[in-house]
Amino acid sequence: MSRGQDSADPKERPPRSTRVDKRRALLDGALLVFAEDGYTRASIDTIARRAGVSTRTIYNQFGDKAALFEAVIVDSARRTADEQIATVRRYLGKIVDIEDDLIEFGRVWASPAPEHAPHFALVRQIHADAGHIAETTLRAWQEVGPLRVRKEIAEHLSRIATAGHLTVTDADLAAVHLVQLIAGDITTRTYHGAIPLPVAELHRLSDAGVRAFLHGHISARH
Amino acid sequence: MSRGQDSADPKERPPRSTRVDKRRALLDGALLVFAEDGYTRASIDTIARRAGVSTRTIYNQFGDKAALFEAVIVDSARRTADEQIATVRRYLGKIVDIEDDLIEFGRVWASPAPEHAPHFALVRQIHADAGHIAETTLRAWQEVGPLRVRKEIAEHLSRIATAGHLTVTDADLAAVHLVQLIAGDITTRTYHGAIPLPVAELHRLSDAGVRAFLHGHISARH
DNA sequence: TCCAAGGTACAACGATCATTGCAGTAAGTA
DNA sequence: TACTTACTGCAATGATCGTTGTACCTTGGA
Structure with a gap:
């Protein structure tokens, strides 16, 4: 999970071996296979083939299949959350x-x-598999991914609220409301990306979600 | 999926055999195992044991594992949707x-x-497994379960809107918003029912969802 | 009492799979 | 040049599993 000690030489260390490259290729390939097939259905052979690596290397690097799965979860969550946080900052930084x-x-x-x-x-x-994943892994995943993103959105919403644009009592909850209204229905309708959903429809759903987030559905308008 | 012909005698037909009972026990037991372990991890032996039935009976009744899974999906969706629709009618019938x-x-x-x-x-x-389930099964599940429930909620919201309580342009979408605001966060936080979540917290989340559904978060109040 | 439908127990087959050991190889380093 | 590190290909093992065939049992109706 964490590097024990930094063995960082002051000078540029030449790429000592392909070790890190293979690890990267494995995390990427395993993500694809696990995402498509799920933990149980995904076979080590398939993952090795997809990553362009021998099965033996998987065991040398990660120990066993469960450890590889956990590494993939945390790695993918961190990378995606980084992107999402960047998006939040880009679009909610200045209102x-x-x-x-x-x-x-x-x-x-x-x-x-x-x-x-x-x-x-x-x-x-x-x-789906939460019941078969170690508690520590689930917690690590939550913290490095969803919770980090939620915190970022919540902080922006709080700031926007103090600026007078919003009424926010529970910022975390408001953040959840926002993303669920924006994308909640979409993720359930674009099953594993197989049904792409046209852009116009996608905007219609997302726009309606934002308006619901702001105004609600009660008819006390005007 | 559908009964071919009704062989309904006019008089009370005595329980001709345990056939239907075994089928019922299988659907119930298989639901538990599939829900806990997922399709691939769930073994026929485990299901048979849980249902109090021999493995042979599974194959005699359903043909193979995939067919059993599909039958469980549709059966469970219908039963749950029936309950949910009853709840909707009970609580949204008169406003x-x-x-x-x-x-x-x-x-x-x-x-x-x-x-x-x-x-x-x-x-x-x-x-999670949508990519490995037959299109026809997914469609049948949607129609007998989620879509039926959504339609019921949408119709009630439309009626409530014409009575002047709500502003609803897309009733289906409004229905999705409502259930997502009410329970969207909960289902992700009560992982497979392992973390029960105290009732007070549950009410807090659900109440906040309803208020967001009605009023939104914008600060244009009063 | 006898029949037939449906259920059970049991053994077996073929396939898949995670995991390990081993022998060999390519490449950077002393 | 010799050593070390990490990767590869291959074979093997032990376990699990879906599925089928078969022989036997139970029970409701003719």
């Missing part, structure tokens, strides 16, 4: 018009981002 | 105060209902 800005944010957030589709399929696998 | 009534509905909707917990675990398995 001019709260509705326009949230709608633009929602459209980007709800966009497929095809290179991250495997990650979301993996998340579905985690949800 | 006195829109906020009070929705909050009461939300609390019931978000309640664990421990006897249906396996179904929701099964739904997570379906979401």
